[in-house]
Amino acid sequence: MPELPEIxxxxxxxxxxxxxxxxxxxxxxxxxxxxxxxTEATDDRGGTPSGRSxxxxxxxxxxxxxxxxxxxxxxxxxxxxxxxxxSGRLLVRPQPLPVDCxxxxxxxxxxxxxxxxxxxxxxxDPRRFGGIWSFPSLASLFEQRWRRLGPDAASISAAQLxxxxxxxxxPVKAVLLDQSKLAGLGNIYVDESLFRAAIHPRRSADSLSxxxxxxxxxxxxxxxxxxxxxxxxxxxDYVDGxxxxxxAQARHCVYGRGGLPCLACGQALAADRILQRxxxxxxxxxxxxxxxxxxxASLSLR
DNA sequence: CCGGACTCCTGTGCGC
DNA sequence: TGCGCACAGGAGTCCG
Numbered sequence: 001m002p003e004l005p006e007i008x009x010x011x012x013x014x015x016x017x018x019x020x021x022x023x024x025x026x027x028x029x030x031x032x033x034x035x036x037x038x039t040e041a042t043d044d045r046g047g048t049p050s051g052r053s054x055x056x057x058x059x060x061x062x063x064x065x066x067x068x069x070x071x072x073x074x075x076x077x078x079x080x081x082x083x084x085x086x087s088g089r090l091l092v093r094p095q096p097l098p099v100d101c102x103x104x105x106x107x108x109x110x111x112x113x114x115x116x117x118x119x120x121x122x123x124x125d126p127r128r129f130g131g132i133w134s135f136p137s138l139a140s141l142f143e144q145r146w147r148r149l150g151p152d153a154a155s156i157s158a159a160q161l162x163x164x165x166x167x168x169x170x171p172v173k174a175v176l177l178d179q180s181k182l183a184g185l186g187n188i189y190v191d192e193s194l195f196r197a198a199i200h201p202r203r204s205a206d207s208l209s210x211x212x213x214x215x216x217x218x219x220x221x222x223x224x225x226x227x228x229x230x231x232x233x234x235x236x237d238y239v240d241g242x243x244x245x246x247x248a249q250a251r252h253c254v255y256g257r258g259g260l261p262c263l264a265c266g267q268a269l270a271a272d273r274i275l276q277r278x279x280x281x282x283x284x285x286x287x288x289x290x291x292x293x294x295x296x297a298s299l300s301l302r
Numbered sequence: 303c304c305g306g307a308c309t310c311c312t313g314t315g316c317g318c
Numbered sequence: 319t320g321c322g323c324a325c326a327g328g329a330g331t332c333c334g
Contacts, residue, residue, distance in 0.1 A: 003328095068328080086327055087312075105312085127311045129328055170305075179329075187327065276307075277327070 002084045003068055004153055004184030005227035005248060006240075010090060011065050013241035017092040018072065018121065021112040022059045026051040030107040033123070035131040053134040054080060055110065064138065066146045067153065067183025071138065079138040081145060085129025091122045092241050108132060153184035154224050158210070158217040165205040165213070172208065172216075173201035173274050185220070187277045188255045189227065193220045195254045200286040201272070201279050226251060254280040 002010070028034060034054070051057070058074030065071070070082045070090075082090065093101045095111055095118040102109075108123040123132065135141040151160045164181040165172065175181050176190045185193070194201050197219035199212055208216065232246035239245055249256075253263050258271030262282040272279045 083328080085311095085329085125311095126313070127327090129311070174305085177328090275305090278325090 002088065002232070003186035003189050004065075005189070005224050005230075006232035006246065007065055007068050007070055007084070007184075008154065008228045009232040009246065010240050011063050011070060013244075014090060014092070014121075015063055017119065017241055018060045018063060018112070020059065020061075021114050021119070023051075023055045023057065023074070024111045024113055026054040026056045027109045027111075028054070028107070029109070030128075033107040033125065033128060033131050035133050052076075053078060053136075054108070054132070060112075062138070067149050067179055068186070069146070069149075071141055073138055077137045079135045079141045081133040081135065081141055082123065083130050083133075085125060085127060085131070087127040088123065088125035088130035089239060090241060091124060091239070091243055093120045093122060094118075095120045149179055149183040150181045151183065153182050153189075153220055154228075156182060156217050156220055158214040161217045161220075162210075162213050165208060168205040170205055171202045171274050172199060172205045173277075173279060175205045176220075177275060177277070184224070187279075188252065189220075189223055191254045191280055192223045192252060195281060195286060196223055198286055200288050201274055201281050202288075254282070256280070 055072065055074045055078055058076045058078060060072060061075045062073030062079075063070065064073065064079075068083065070084075071079045072082065073079045082088075084090070091103075095113075097109075097120055102122065103124050105126040105128075106122050106124045107128075110121040112119045112121060123130075133141075133145060135144065150164060161182070165175055168175050173190055173194065176185050176193070177187070191201070193216065197212065197216040199208065199216055227246075227248040230246060230248035230251060231240060231244070232248055254269055257269050258278070258280045259268055261267065262269050262285060265282065265284050267282060267284045269280050270283050272281070
């Protein structure tokens, strides 16, 4: 479940492995992971999706991130956007590739070289919630895709948060998960941020005071920064570009700890479902404030 | 307009 | 030991 910290850490581990390398060929093993906008061109042999729109024969000159999405930029301008979804990985492997270095569910392989080394970049995604989008330029990626994303969570300000939550009568957790409002948070870091800010996940988004907005913005930035520094959270799938797991999961205060004692007050943590997502919080440390809550629809009996 | 439910998909871990 | 099922959930889509 890579969220912003995992992607940011991945970016930093991929940078030395990719920047300056030239893509000698691209092999798409599973075509449907290449998403819109469709790759219109085909290669010389016809039929298979074009290598060029997937960076073939380009030198890699940039690695960008917005929210949970990564972009690899080539020197001909092409920008491919990669979203890892739930279970996606990007791995750098030696080339030629020993058979046991190609994991199951490898969908795309970029072969790379520089003056003295060959390597390969693999996109692996068992659940296929992820995907790859190609754009002729970084500018068109911004205009067509990243424009739909809210401000990046790693640098969110209280003012940006205020405008994202303004006039929204939904649980604050639901809004924080909405990538068009705020880009980068997933289930783990939303729960961690709300716990740190001592805000109940079901509070109506528009009910947060200025003090709470400042606290929440600061908590989000801090939780993400600490997770980036710890190399991201490895719950099940995530590994960085070198195949290494992260360590941030050891710092989680609430995620995955439903029923266990709150690290602050000792009371058993509550587990609930918001937007079909398991939500863990402390009823004591994250008080409700009754009239500010979004009620569960199922509670409207009588 | 809004929010909830459903969909895609596979690996894991549990209960029986 | 093995089977079946619940669960994990990012994000798009559909429906009330």
